[in-house]
Amino acid sequence: METNAIFPKGDKLTNGYFTGDAFLKVLLARDKNSDFLLGNVTFEPGGRTNWHTHPKGQVLIVIEGEGFYQEKGKPAQVIKKGDVINIPENTEHWHGASARTEMTHIAITHFKDDVNVVWLHPVSEQEYEEVNKP
């Protein structure tokens, strides 16, 4: 772990919806005032989510490193420490580290009814190599 990290790295995500190494530290469970899951996700270089959607959107707050955010059919955006990404509802996208840098973000993942994410297929090696081209 980085000596300067804000949060413990948490548990390695092994749910099959990530490629490479990603870790989740839950910061706050959903409750009557906060209708979201609050967590911190650390992506090692090469680590990324599958393509997915959120029925009520998600807010990412990048606190360390640099990586990518990409909506389906659009160019990938470089995201880095200090960036806030407001992801719309029902919008297919992925996020993660770059091939050569780690990236850590806080995630505020809103619930609609009892669902906060709908997982889709992995980001292919070809798709990922494309966004990592210099």
Add this chain to the structure above:
Amino acid sequence: METNAIFPKGDKLTNGYFTGDAFLKVLLARDKNSDFLLGNVTFEPGGRTNWHTHPKGQVLIVIEGEGFYQEKGKPAQVIKKGDVINIPENTEHWHGASARTEMTHIAITHFKDDVNVVWLHPVSEQEYEEVNKP
């Protein structure tokens, strides 16, 4: 500004509800999915909020330094980098830096109708000295 800060410091709070120096950087405005104000608050040593309440609560995520969180009638808690504080609704409290250290936190401040904070009286010098005693 700290060279390693995650966010710009933002604007000095001059609304009369803070003692000492505190700065706000708004990270995200309330919208249809996020029924809260998302901001980052930096308290210089000695800086603190007035006593106040939130009609639907607030979540603090401490990202730098060390300070205090105190609910009315209870001992102050030391809060530091990595701590998450889930503040209940309608609960009188204050937060801020210690007399000798700065403290920076992200704040997720929920709205109830169109109100997310009710400001009360300042934390007196006597109250503040009391919690800063070694």
